[in-house]
């Protein structure tokens with residue numbers, strides 16, 4: 001009896017029946033792993049498609065480590081969070097619009113004037129002074145109350161204008 005036990009302990013664990021490579025890896029391991037403990041709710045459930053989502057990776061033995069109901073709950077939370085994010089983004093946009101009304105109106109007026117041909121896009125007004133112009137040409141307003149009074153600046157000089165850093 002003891003000898004039999006020792007032999008049993010020393011011998012390698014049996015390879016799953018029908019295991020002939022990766023193609024039936026899933027099938028072979030399902031035979032060994034009959035139940036699985038969900039890593040989230042700790043319930044022990046039979047390993048099948050009713051309790052776990054199937055995935056095609058050998059690491060998971062063909063099934064996810066969380067049970068179906070836990071995954072469902074997580075998905076629900078995710079969508080809820082993303083919805084909350086959308087709302088907060090909307091609030092932020094609204095706050096920006098309220099605080100920068102003059103800016104926005106000036107931009108719209110200018111865009112209309114440019115598309116109507118009243119004002120034409122020009123070269124960077126710093127081009128003669130500096131030779132390191134680069135980026136898209138943008139309009140800079142010194143005063144948002146005079147929306148058509150703009151200076152054209154390249155992206156580089158425009159950023160410099162606003163942040164006053166080299």
Ligand SMILES: [Zn+2]
Nearest residue numbers: 038041067070
């Ligand atoms: Zn669970």
Ligand SMILES: [Zn+2]
Nearest residue numbers: 124133154157
């Ligand atoms: Zn420039």
Ligand SMILES: [Zn+2]
Nearest residue numbers: 139140141158
């Ligand atoms: Zn500007």
